[in-house]
Amino acid sequence: MKTLTIIDTFGFLFRSYFALPPLKNREGFPTGLLTGFAKLIMQLHRDYPNDYLVFALDSKEENFRKSIDPFYKANRPEAPEDLKLQLEVAITWVEQMGFKNISIAGYEADDVIASINKCANALEVNVRIISHDKDLYQLIDGDTFLFDPKSKQEIREEQCIEKYGVTPSQFIDYQSIVGDSADNVPGIKGIGAKGATNLLKSYGSLDNIYQNLDSITPMRTQMLLKKTREDAYRSRQLVRLRDDLLDSFNLQDCKMPRVSPLLNIIESLQEYEIHSVLKKLPIKEKGGKREVSSHFHYQAILVENSTMLKNLMAQITPDSIVSFDTETTDLDVLCAKIVGFSFSFDGINAYYAPIAHNYLGAPEQISKELALTFITALFNAKMVIGHNIKYDLEILRTNFNFTPKSYHNIKDSMLLAWLYQSDMPCNLDDLMHRYFKHTMIAFKDIIKKGENFSQLPIESAFTYACEDAAACYQLFHKINALLLESLKEIANNVEFPFIQCLVNMELSGTKINIEYFKNLKTEMAEKLQALSCEIYTLANKRFNLNSPQQLSIVLFEELNLQSGKKTKSGLSTNSSVLNSIKDAHPIIPKVLEYRELFKLYSTYIEPLIELASQDATHKVYTSFMQTGTSTGRLSSKNPNLQNIPVKTQQGRRIREGFIAQDGHLLLSLDYSQIELRLLAHFSKDSAMIEAFYKEADIHLETAKKIFGETQAKEKRSVAKSINFGLIYGMGARKLSETLQISYQEAKTYIQNYFESFPTVKDFLKEQEEFILQNGYSLTLLGRMRKFNFQNIQDFQKAAFLREGINAIFQGSAADIIKLAMIQITQEKLESKLLLQVHDELIFEAPKHLAEIEAQKITQIMENITTLRVPLRCGVSLAKNWGELKG
Incomplete structure (x- = not known):
């Protein structure tokens, strides 16, 4: 039979404090009680690895027994300061080790223990109570016993009779007679432990004693009983434990962990120098610090x-x-x-x-x-x-x-x-x-x-x-x-449940129009051929267009164009280099066009035709990687359906080949400017918040703030670049490259922006300081993006800060859309979730239900969490992906 150990948190630690030596660490912090507590946990984990463990704590609210007798526990002395200091640490340890510490407003730990005990017994679970409090003797029965961890002695009915001369079932009445001076329980003055035992042996219970009052001898005892009847019954009310305070009890939350729970508080054990415990844990020394042992066998x-x-x-x-x-x-x-x-x-x-x-x-x-x-x-x-x-x-x-x-x-x-x-x-x-x-x-x-x-x-x-x-x-x-507990919560509430979403998505697949793609392949092959000929003519020679080395020779040696940065294989011909010199020669725009087309042709058109041909329903099945990014965003592979260009004509044409099955429509729900909404939420900027509540054009509103009403429309694209640039940690240099303006002009724009939105500047500065100080940034839910700033150069430090800021927004957006996807999956809609492309979800919906289910999904997505600004979704229905308004 399973056994649940219940520890009377304060009661046990209070008594232990006076029984343990007054140890201290080097800083003078008392550690005797903490040492004893850690040893108790180690003992329980070692001796009862398959059992359950829970802690019971007194509530901070006024005890309900005060309404029965205002003098109840009135004489209790103030706890020593050393005890209070250690008690606070020990209670924190309980949570850090992963255990439950249950308290119920207005009740003592003993009442909590009695209530847990009743629930556990109903589940056919034995109960081991660790406490020095004699009030708990009343709970002893065949399934419940008290336990002394020092002597490892179980205190059952036999030990109760041996010590007090009464059975556990008589213990409440025994206490009602003898009282308890420490708790101001009056009892019957003049009748001690021996007298109480004799009375209960003769009459069995307090009620029976008073029913036979006239036959009780000696007369002095009879007179004492008559005189203090009210005290006796009030005492019984005070000592009787409440066992009806819990409607239910989840035993599984109390399972003893497989590995020592003390491993969760190693840093604290080191801080308080509890070496007698540390040396017995499966940890080793490294660089003067202790870490978890790395031994593996099976x-x-x-x-x-x-x-x-x-x-x-x-x-x-x-x-x-x-x-x-x-x-x-x-x-x-x-x-x-x-x-x-x-x-x-x-x-x-x-x-x-x-x-x-x-x-x-x-x-x-x-x-x-x-x-x-x-x-x-x-x-x-x-x-x-x-x-x-x-x-x-x-x-x-x-x-x-x-x-x-x-x-x-x-x-x-x-x-x-x-x-x-x-x-x-x-x-x-x-x-x-x-x-x-x-x-x-x-x-x-x-x-x-x-x-x-x-x-x-x-x-x-x-x-x-x-x-x-x-x-x-x-x-x-x-x-x-x-x-950390916060990351365990994300694992249990987000990442683990999210697996179901991905399994369903990946096995649903997305249908493509294979004939459409075959025609597109022919058309693109012809276009690539024509572009190749144009490039060869401009270069006055034929060469391998897909070889960066050969292209570099043509551009920078034979055509004498201004060269960019140098790589191991020669002068670079990457996109940024070519875009910076695209007006220098007619060949550059043609090369850029060829590259875009060839990438789409080789990355999407050919592979999609091949993959769809292998499937009877002409579906393609992408694989989503939950751990593919450090920010929390999903990534996609085999094929990567998240990176099909959305802004180019050729990219849109590829999307047009993804279609709904017969009788269905594709449904897109796209979070509108979610990262900017997060910027407004985190920074608490009143102007931004107001703009989002008014459903205003946030980029236009930003332009008005920076450039004034008259230039706002003209400068909207600049404001948009700044809005998004700040989220990605963009500085003046990058903004100048993006807008093709001078560095000084870009710097002025950013300065004007921060003057218009001072709380945004403050927030970003605070976050940079937090990242530098702590080595990580945090998302909305508490997901961490870690950085190591030790022994790094300034440019790496700047890059880490940019990544850290970006992770806050991109990671928080990922948190939100994951929560929404989990909720949508649990709704069991007829619409099937096919794809997630960053802030957009694409479903395949039965035509007759498409609009109804679009509304349901919108409700979920817009209300999945509460920000300082409203979340909004754009909704679109179409027969193919290219026609969806993203």
Whole structure:
């Protein structure tokens, strides 16, 4: 039977304070109580790793017992200052370690304990109470006992009778008679502990004593009872604990973590120099500091038959924490076949169940039917951990048509690692080396070239597969112990639930008009050919237009154009260089046009035709990467559908080839100027806020503020460049290049802007100071973008500050649209979400529901969070993507 430990937070620590030596750290801060508390947590984690733990705390509001007797606890002395200092730290530790510390307004910790105890017993859970308070003896029964952690003695009914001479069920009446001078509980003056015990042995209860009052001897006792009857019953009201204060209790919130909870407070333990605890934790010294130990080991176990898998399935409970990984024939989920899966219940013992290894002499394996039954049971566990588990979920959908009943229990070590350090690689090999100094078995070392996992002998496959399951289990818990609570909240409330959105989006796919693209291919090929001929004529020679080196020779040596920056392979011909000299020679605009066209031709038109031809419904399926950027924005690959140009004619023509299925329309919802709205929200600028509430043209309003009414329309584009430039950390030099004006003029524009919007300047300056001081910037939800400013040059420092400012806005916009997508997914609309292109969502909606569902989605997007300005969406319906008004 499971056991819940309840700690009487203040009561236990108060008594412990007087029992422990008065230790102090080098700065003179008292640490005796903290040392004892940390040792208690270490002991409980060591002795009861599979149990549950919760803390109960007195409320700060006036105790309800004061209404029964205003003198209740009136004589309590003030707590010593050393105790109060340590108590504050200890209570903070409870939260930092991830435990619940429950208090209920107007009630004491003992009442909270009694109420938790009642709920736990109803759930068929034993209760271990750690407290020195004798009031809690009244709770002892077959399922509940008190516990002395120092002697490790359980205090049950036998010990209660031995100490007080009464049973726990008589303890309330016992206290009603003897009273409690420390708490000002009067009891019956003149009758002590021995007299109370004798009375209860004879009559059983306080009520029975008074019902038989006339027969009680000696007469003195009878007279005392008669005289203080009111005190006795008032005392009973004071000592009886309330057990009806909780309607429900979530036991799973109290699960003891697998790794020591003390790892979450290492820095605090170091600060208070609690070395007796630190040296027993799995941490090591590095550079004078302690860090979490990097040891990794696991046991690989092959699931040899169905019976073994069924026995393992019996171990899965609603409280299980499991890791899960699939092995397949391909990285492309649409054509990949599952070969087997691995899992672990503890991060040490990892199992591999082979399903479809296919080679000469391959043994009989687990059937797909049993595999599905096991996987279904596995996903009912309390927590299912994967590394890039989105891939595994898509494999289960495409191979088994399996979708978890709920995504609330699905976790991902890759996403945790990315939240912790968003600018570092998040693949499992790199992370295991970074956090455990462990080198994973390389795929290329076990798979022959041209073969896939199904051709790998099972005896070689299972160790490799098991390593993945053990690694992501241990990695998840390692990083979770390092993560701030705010980032854990983002993981649990945003990033983990967001996986469901991506799985649905990626497997929906987007239909394209394949004939349209074939015609576009022919047209573009002809245009590219014509442009090539024009360029060769202007150059007086034929050369490889796609070779930067050959183009550099033609432009800068043969045509003697002004050269730009030099690279290893010669003078640069990148876009910025060519744009800066585009008026120098007619060849430059032609080269730029050729490049744009060739990029679209090779990046989109040819690949899209090939991909759509492989699909019976002519759909293409992009893959969205949750960890592809350091700001929180999604990125897209294979094919990248987020980077199709929207402002060029050729880019729009490619978008026109993306169409809705028969009977459907494409629906676009695009957040209007979300990053500028965030600038108004963060800076609290009254002019900006007013403009957004009036639904005014923010760029025109900005132009009015900077340049005055008469020049506003003419200068609107300048204002727009400044508005967006500030969000991207743009300075005067970049603005001068963008607007093709002098540096001094650009500098004047920015100065005028800041004079017009002083709160914006103050906000940006405050954020730069915050980033420099703390080494990170924060988004709306608290997502961090970290920077290391140690030993860097000024230009790197300036770049970091630009990135940090940009991350605030871009990251906050990403936060908002993710929250909206999660809510939309939970609504289960008929419209299918196909694509997310930064601030825009594109759906495929049934024609007859398109406008209705557009309104529902708009409501969600515009109300998903509350800013100082309203969120607004642009809505558009069309048969193809190019016709949507973005």
